[in-house]
Amino acid sequence: MATATTPSNLAAVPHLIKEIAQGAGCLESGCHEVRQALAIKARTLLQALETPRETMIKHCWAQPAVFAAILCGNECGLWKLMAKNGDRPQRVKELAATLDVDPVLLRRLLRHMGAMGYLLEVGEDEYKPTSFSLSLSLPIMNGGYPSLITMGGPSFLNLHEYERSRAWKNPTDAKDSPLMHAHKTDLNYFDLAASRGYLEDFNNHMGGYRQGRLPWMAPDFVPVQELLVEGADPSPEAVFMVDVGGGLGHDLLEFHRYHPSVLGKLIVQDLPQVVGSIVPSEENNSLTPLAHNFFEEQPIKGARAYYLHSVLHDWPDDRAAAILHRIKAAMRPCYSKLLLNENVIPRTGAYWETSALDLVMLSLLSARERTERDWYDLVEGRCGLRIVKIWSAGRGWRA
Ligand SMILES: C[S@@+](CC[C@H](N)C(=O)[O-])C[C@H]1O[C@@H](n2cnc3c(N)ncnc32)[C@H](O)[C@@H]1O
Structure with missing residues (x-):
């Protein structure tokens, strides 16, 4: 069929190449948005060159096979070993012997990673790491694969079956999510991840997705001094900020790094199994971890600030409103x-x-990302709070 085998848009290729070459000249500015726009242009170029058949094969064979290879590499220690060996050619036979993995299996995994450009093939059964494969040795980079592909994958791959059986309605019931349907469980994502041993990976992933984003407390973004510090109770027992559903406390640690002289406690609240895994260290001794279920009464009353990062997007409106009502009841007017x-x-x-x-x-959660209108409906309409200001970091990232 010509539709499947004709390159998608060859006519656009010369112009796209020219635009990319011109854009490359602006990369020295170091501006993320310039680089991201160029990456999207490069994606358009690739899609123009590919035939629909090639795109389909990439989706159905190549990408799932990459996930499998990455997950195996995580599990057997391949990425850590390759990173330890450094930026030199590495032989399958030697890697396999150190890892105690069948060299035939390892050859097949590395061959696909090489064919997809995630490793550099330098000879027969010999590969050099790329910056991507080196990054897979870091927990903040490799944690997303087990926690989102292994755990989340079945939810995506069976979404059509879930929807077919629910008359194609947008999911809004936290107790009947596509994840629950796919995994045949009534546990929500967080409880399932904990029960399957993937919570640590998820928390590491939370540390990874934030990388490269401008922190809201950085200079010239949200005016922390004027908005929060001025007028705050200066006594050391007072609570300055509660990070509700704050995971391992990445945000509060970042806040402390930017504003070390701010007085008052910084409390990170999360499920017991999450805050219980925060190992006390010199780095995090500015934090007070506290196990708390955010659907229950907020135990910290009258803090200067209650902070929620990527928490409300995990819940449909009724549950998100329940979380906000608990906080509202604890706020000092x-x-x-x-x-x-x-x-x-x-x-x-x-x-x-x-x-x-x-x-x-x-x-994963029958939840959603929200538009500005949705946020007003939730925060003001459902919860009777007032949105004072929205600060934007571009690309829809806001504080
Ligand atoms: C998407 S993560 C965001 C974590 C952190 N705020 C960040 O941005 O890195 C959502 C967090 O909500 C926590 N969580 C889920 N259900 C909770 C509950 N009922 N009470 C408290 N925390 C909960 C999870 O353990 C997880 O750490």
């Missing part, structure tokens, strides 16, 4: 502030990371 760090999906031109995350939320 005219003193406490609520800080939400979430995506705001624009009406058109959503960035691919945000549209993808929206479907992750749909599939």
Whole structure:
């Protein structure tokens, strides 16, 4: 069939190549948005060159096979070993002997990673790492694969079956998610990840996805001094900020790094198994971990700020409102502030990371990323709080 085998848009190729070459000249500015725009252009070029058949084979064979190879590499220690060996050619036979993995199996995994460009093939059964494969040795980079591909994969891959059996309604019930349907469980994503031993990977992934994003507390972004520090109770027993659903406390640690002189406690709240895994260290001694279920009464009353980062997007409106009501009841009027760090999906031109995350939320938790209108409906309409300001970091990332 010509439709399947004709390159998608060869006519556009020369112009795209010219635009990419011109854009490359601007890369020295170091501007992320220039680079990201160029990456999207390069993606358009690739799609123009590919035939629909090649794109389909990439989706159905090549990408799932990459996930399998990455997950195996995580599990057997391949990525860590290759990173330890450094930027030199590495033979399958030697790697296999050190890892105690069948060299035939390892050859097949590495061959596909090489064919897909994630390793550099330098000879027969010999590969050099790329910056991507080196990054897979880091828990903040490799944690997403088991926690989202192994755990989340069945939710995506069976979404059509879930939807077929639910008359194609947008999922809004946290107790009947595509994940629950796919895994045949009534546990939600977080409880299932804990029961299957993937919570640590998920928390590491939380440390990874934030990389490269401008922190809201950085200079010239949210005015921390004026908004929060001025007028805050200076006594050391006072609570300055509670990070509700704060995971391992990455945000509060970052806050302390930017604002070390701020007085008052920094409390990170999360499920017992999450805060219980925070190992006390010199780095995190500015934090007070506290196990707390955010659907129950908020035990910390009258803090200067209650902060939620990527928490409300995990829940459909009724559950998100329940979380906010618990916080609202603990806030001191005219003193406490609520800080939400979430995506705001624009009406058109959503960035691919945000549209993808929206479907992750749909599939894993019957939840969603929200538009500005949705945020007003939730925060003001359902919860009677007032949105004072939305700060934007571009690409729909807002604080
Ligand atoms: C998407 S993560 C965000 C973590 C952190 N705020 C960040 O941005 O890195 C959502 C967090 O909510 C926590 N969580 C889920 N259910 C919870 C509950 N009922 N009470 C408290 N925390 C919960 C999870 O353990 C997880 O750490």
